[in-house]
Amino acid sequence: MITFANKLTKSRNPLIFGGLVLLLVVFFVFDLLLGSVSIPWVDVIKSLFGATDNEVWGTIVRDFRLPKSITAMLAGAALSVSGLQMQTTFRNPLAGPYVLGISAGASLGVAIMVLGIASVGAASLTGMATSFSLAGAAILGAMLVLLVVLAVSVRVKDIMTILILGMMFGSAASALVSVLQFFSSESMLKAFVIWTMGSLSSVAGMQLQVFAIIVGVGLVLGLISIRLLNVMLLGDAYAKGVGLNLTLSRVLIFSSTSLLAGGVTAFCGPIGFIGIAVPHVARMIFRTANHSLLMPGVMLLGSIAMLFADIVSQLPGFEVTLPINSVTALLGIPIVIYVVVKNQRFAGV
Amino acid sequence: MEQGSISISIKDVELGYSPSNPLLPKFSVDAHLGELIALVGRNGIGKSTLLRSIIGLQQPLRGEIQVEGTRSSTLMRKQRAKALSFVPADPVRVANLYIRDFVAVGRFPHLNWSRALSPSDWEMVDYALTLVGINHLAHRDITTVSDGERQRAMIAFALAQDTRIIILDEPTAFLDLPNKFEMVRLLSNLAHTKGKTIVYSTHDLQGAIHEADTIWMMLKSGLATGAPEDLALSNSFQNLLADTHVVFDGDSGLFRNYRKPTRYVALEGNGNVRLWTARMLERIGFDTENPPLASVKVNCVTDNNSPCWMVTEGENLVFKAYSLGDLAKKMRAL
Numbered sequence: 001m002i003t004f005a006n007k008l009t010k011s012r013n014p015l016i017f018g019g020l021v022l023l024l025v026v027f028f029v030f031d032l033l034l035g036s037v038s039i040p041w042v043d044v045i046k047s048l049f050g051a052t053d054n055e056v057w058g059t060i061v062r063d064f065r066l067p068k069s070i071t072a073m074l075a076g077a078a079l080s081v082s083g084l085q086m087q088t089t090f091r092n093p094l095a096g097p098y099v100l101g102i103s104a105g106a107s108l109g110v111a112i113m114v115l116g117i118a119s120v121g122a123a124s125l126t127g128m129a130t131s132f133s134l135a136g137a138a139i140l141g142a143m144l145v146l147l148v149v150l151a152v153s154v155r156v157k158d159i160m161t162i163l164i165l166g167m168m169f170g171s172a173a174s175a176l177v178s179v180l181q182f183f184s185s186e187s188m189l190k191a192f193v194i195w196t197m198g199s200l201s202s203v204a205g206m207q208l209q210v211f212a213i214i215v216g217v218g219l220v221l222g223l224i225s226i227r228l229l230n231v232m233l234l235g236d237a238y239a240k241g242v243g244l245n246l247t248l249s250r251v252l253i254f255s256s257t258s259l260l261a262g263g264v265t266a267f268c269g270p271i272g273f274i275g276i277a278v279p280h281v282a283r284m285i286f287r288t289a290n291h292s293l294l295m296p297g298v299m300l301l302g303s304i305a306m307l308f309a310d311i312v313s314q315l316p317g318f319e320v321t322l323p324i325n326s327v328t329a330l331l332g333i334p335i336v337i338y339v340v341v342k343n344q345r346f347a348g349v
Numbered sequence: 350m351e352q353g354s355i356s357i358s359i360k361d362v363e364l365g366y367s368p369s370n371p372l373l374p375k376f377s378v379d380a381h382l383g384e385l386i387a388l389v390g391r392n393g394i395g396k397s398t399l400l401r402s403i404i405g406l407q408q409p410l411r412g413e414i415q416v417e418g419t420r421s422s423t424l425m426r427k428q429r430a431k432a433l434s435f436v437p438a439d440p441v442r443v444a445n446l447y448i449r450d451f452v453a454v455g456r457f458p459h460l461n462w463s464r465a466l467s468p469s470d471w472e473m474v475d476y477a478l479t480l481v482g483i484n485h486l487a488h489r490d491i492t493t494v495s496d497g498e499r500q501r502a503m504i505a506f507a508l509a510q511d512t513r514i515i516i517l518d519e520p521t522a523f524l525d526l527p528n529k530f531e532m533v534r535l536l537s538n539l540a541h542t543k544g545k546t547i548v549y550s551t552h553d554l555q556g557a558i559h560e561a562d563t564i565w566m567m568l569k570s571g572l573a574t575g576a577p578e579d580l581a582l583s584n585s586f587q588n589l590l591a592d593t594h595v596v597f598d599g600d601s602g603l604f605r606n607y608r609k610p611t612r613y614v615a616l617e618g619n620g621n622v623r624l625w626t627a628r629m630l631e632r633i634g635f636d637t638e639n640p641p642l643a644s645v646k647v648n649c650v651t652d653n654n655s656p657c658w659m660v661t662e663g664e665n666l667v668f669k670a671y672s673l674g675d676l677a678k679k680m681r682a683l
Contacts, residue, residue, distance in 0.1 A: 227465075231454055233446070237437040240406060242457040242510065243430030289446040 013293060016285060020300040024073075027307040031069045032061060034314045067204040069307065074215045075200065075268050076278070076306025078260035080298040081222040083275030084282070085253050088229045088291070090163050093339060097261035097275035099163060100254065101145045101170025106265035107196065108173040109141025110134055114192045115184035134195060135207065135266040142262030145169055146254065153250045159236065162250075197323035198269035200310055211267045218259035222295060225253050229291040271325055273332025274309070278302045280339040305331070355379045355418075356514050356546035357403060362412035364395045364402065371410055372398065376572035378565060380548060382513065385540035387533075387557035387577075388550040389589065390567030396550040397438075399567070400516050403548065404435045416514065430458035433514035434507035438522060440499050442492055448502045449487040452477055455509030477508035480543070481535060497528035504535065508543075515539070517549035521556060529553050533560040554586070558602060610636030614680075618649025622656045629673045633681055645683065647676070 032044050039047075039057045047058040048066065082097035090099065098104070113134060148169055153162050181189055203211050228249040231239050239246055264271060282297040283289070306328075313327040357380040363371040372395040380386055390396050401407040403414055405421040414421045416432050424432065434455070441451060455477070456470045466474075478484045481501040486494055491502060500520055507515045520536070521529040533556040540547045540562070548565075551557055557564055558577040566573040566580065568588050573580065580586060586597040586604075596607040614630055616623065616637040626649055627637050636642075645667070648659040658670045660679070667683075670676035 227457075227460075230450075231457055233443055234441060234451070234454060235437075235439070237435065237439070238441075238454065238506075241404070241430065241435040241437075242454065243426040244457065245426060283445055287445055288450070289443050290450050 013286065017300070020304065024300060024304050027304055027311065028069055028073070031072065031307050031311055032065050034311060035060065035065055063204060064201070067208050068201045068310070071200045071203040071208065071211065071268065072306040072310045073303040074212060075264045075271060076274055076302035076304070077299040078215045078218060078264050079271060079275035080278035080302025081219060081295065082257040082260040084279040084294060084298045085222065085225060085229065085257050087279055088233050089250065089253055090159060091233070091235060093280070094276065097257060098170070098270065100149050100166040100257065101173060102142050102258055102261040103265045103270040104170035104173035105141040105145030106138035106262055107141065107177050107270060109137035109139070110195055111177040111180045111192060113137035114195070115180040115188050138266035139262055142258060142265060145173065146258040146262065149254055150251055153254060154247055195269050196325070198271045198325035200268055200324055203267045207267060211263060214259050214263035218256050218263065219299065221252060221256035221259070225256060226291045226295050228253065233289060269325065271328055273328050273336065274302060274305055277332035277335040278305050280335060354382050356382050357548070358415040360412050362402070362414060363410040364398045365410055368410050373567060373569060374571045375412060378572060378574050380546050382546050383540055383544045384546055384562045385537050385560065386548045386563045386565055387561035388548060388565045388567070389554060389557060391589065394567045396567060397518060400518055400548070400550060404433060404516055405429055427458055430510065432512055433516060434510040434512040436503045436507050436515065436517040436520060438518040440496065440523060441503065444490065444492050446491045447488050448483065448491050448494070449474060449478065451491055451502060452505045452509045455506040458510065473511060474509050477505040480508055480539070481505045496523040497531070500524060500532060514546045517547070519550050521551055521553045529556050530559070533557070554604060608634060610634055612636070613639055613643040615640035615643040615646040617646065622649045626658065626673060629677055630680070633677050635680070
C-alpha cells in the first residue's frame with residue numbers, strides 16, 4: 001500500500017510540473033490579451049512574431065504588454081524563491097522576502113530619492129524620479145540593509161537573533177521613511193505612495209534587461225542553495241552535525257534573497273504576500289519538504305501567481321486598473337490564513 | 350581501526366561555564382570502538398555539555414578531547430562529520446518531510462560539490478533504514494509516525510552518515526517503556542555487530558544497566574565509570590541518588606522510593622505471592638523484616654486455586670482478603 005502510494009507520488013510530480021507549465025503559458029497569453037486597448041488575439045500572437053499589419057497594436061504588444069508580462073513572471077518567481085529561502089532559513093512559516101528588512105531598506109532609498117533630494121529643491125520630480133533612478137536608489141537602500149545583515153550573520157550564530165535584528169533594521173528604515181514623509185510636500189508624498197503600491201508596467205527595454213540579469217543571478221544562487229536548504233530545514237544541530245558551513249550558507253542565501261527581493265522592490269515596488277503564500281501553495285501541491293522539488297515548483301507557481309494577480313488587477317471588462325500590491329495582498333492573505341489555521345504546525349515550515 | 354581501539358579520549362577535562370567554577374572535578378576516560386556507553390547524571394550536571402564538547406561544538410574549560418587521535422576542536426567541519434554523527438534530543442518535526450528524504454541528508458558530508466546523491470548513497474540510506482527496522486516507513490511524513498519510529502529515523506540518519514562514532518542526546522526521552530528497551534537494544538546491536546562506538550545520555554538507568562557495556566556516571570564528586578554490574582556491586586548508583594528519597598535495591602536491581610516503615614507486620618507465605626505481598630505492605634508503610642516486633646501476622650494461603658490472605662492477631666482471625674488491593678485497604682484501617 002505504501003509502495004503503491006509512493007509510486008503514485010513519484011509519477012504525480014512530472015504531471016504537476018507539466019500542468020503548471022501549461023497554466024503558465026495560458027496565463028501568459030491571457031495577460032497579453034488584456035489591456036485598455038482591445039486587440040484581437042490573432043493579432044496579439046502575430047505581433048509577438050512581428051507580423052501584424054497594425055503598427056500601433058504591434059507596438060502596444062511588444063513594447064508594453066510583453067515586457068509587463070515578463071516582468072510579472074520574473075517578479076513572481078523572484079519573490080517566491082526568496083520567500084521559500086527565508087521560511088526554511090528561519091524555520092518560520094510566516095517569514096517572507098522582506099523579513100531581513102530588504103524592502104524597508106529599498107523604501108528608504110526611494111524615500112530619500114523622492115522625498116529628500118527632490119524636496120531640497122534643485123531637481124524637478126519628473127527629472128529625478130524616473131523609474132530608473134528610483135530603481136537605483138532602491139537597490140542602494142536594499143544593499144545597505146543586506147550588508148548590515150551579512151555582517152551580523154557572520155558574527156551572530158543564532159538564527160533567531162539574526163531574524164530579530166533584521167526586523168529591527170527594517171523598522172528603523174521605515175521610521176526614517178516616516179520622518180521623510182512628514183517633512184515632504186504633497187506631490188512628493190503622492191509619488192512615493194504610488195511607488196509603494198507597486199507596478200509591473202514601468203519596467204521595459206534597458207531596465208527589463210537589468211532587472212532580468214539581477215533576478216537571473218538571484219535565481220541561479222537559489223538553485224545552488226537547494227541542498228543547503230534541505231539541511232538547514234532540520235535546524236542548526238543537524239546542520240552542524242553533517243558539517244554544513246552555516247555562515248557561508250547563510251551568506252549565499254541572504255545574497256540570493258537580497259538580489260531577488262531587492263531587485264523586485266527596486267523595479268516594481270514592495271509587492272507583498274506572493275513571497276509568503278506561494279511556498280505554502282507549493283508544499284500543499286507537491287506534499288514534500290524537499291527543495292529539489294519545491295525550488296522549481298515555487299519558480300513556476302510564483303510566475304503563475306503574479307501573472308494571475310496582474311490579470312485580476314486589470315479588472316477585465318472595466319476601465320480602471322487596481323494597484324498590484326493590493327491585489328497580491330487580497331490573493332495572498334487568504335492563503336496565509338488558511339495555512340495558519342489548517343496546519344498549526346508552526347515548527348514544521 | 351580495530352575492535353577495542355580508542356575512539357574518544359577525554360583527558361583531564363573540566364566542564365562548565367565559568368573557569369573558576371567547573372560543574373565537576375576534572376576527569377579522564379576513554380571510549381573504545383564497538384562500545385555502548387550510557388552517560389548518566391542528574392539534571393544540570395553537564396551531560397549535554399560533555400556531549401557538545403565531544404562533538405566539538407563547545408570547548409571544555411580545561412583539558413582536551415580527542416576523536417580518533419585528533420583534538421576534537423581542531424577537526425575540520427567535514428572531517429568531524431565523517432568521524433562522528435550526532436543525534437539531537439529534539440524530535441524532528443518538519444511537515445511533509447519524508448523519512449527517506451530526511452535520512453538522505455545524513456549523506457551530506459560524503460557528497461561532492463554537486464551535492465547530488467549517487468545510487469550508492471541511496472543504497473546507504475536504504476540500508477540505514479533497514480538496520481533500524483523502518484524500511485516500510487521510508488515514504489511516510491516524519492510528523493505522522495510515532496515517537497519511537499521517529500527516533501529510529503533519527504538513528505538511521507546517523508547510520509547513513511556512516512561514522513564510526515555516534516553520539517545521542519537522550520534518545521529514549523520521549524519513548525514509552527517497551528520502546529525505551531527496544532531503543533537501547535538497537536543501540537547495543539549497532540555497537541556490537543556494526544562496530545560503532547555509541548555514547549548516549551539518558552535518565553533511563555534501568556535500560557542502561559540492562560544493555561550498556563559501560564556507564565559514565567557524572568557526579569558532583571567526579572566521573573565514575575565502569576560496567577553497570579561493577580557499579581551496582583560497589584553501590585555506586587547510591588551516589589547518584591544522594592539527597593533524594595530514591596534507593597537502589599542491590600538485590601532486584603531496581604530503583605524505588607525509600608520509605609521509613611512506621612509499623613511492623615509478620616509475613617508468611619512463599620513464591621511470587623509472598624514477594625508481591627511484601628512489596629504492597631512496604632508501600633503502605635509496613636516493615637516485614639522484623640517479625641518479633643509485629644503483633645499482626647499476614648498469612649498468604651491458597652483458597653480454591655486463587656490466593657487469599659488471612660490476617661491474625663495472636664490466635665484470632667482479624668479478617669480475610671481476596672486481593673492485595675483489598676488487603677491494603679484493610680491493613681491501612683487497622
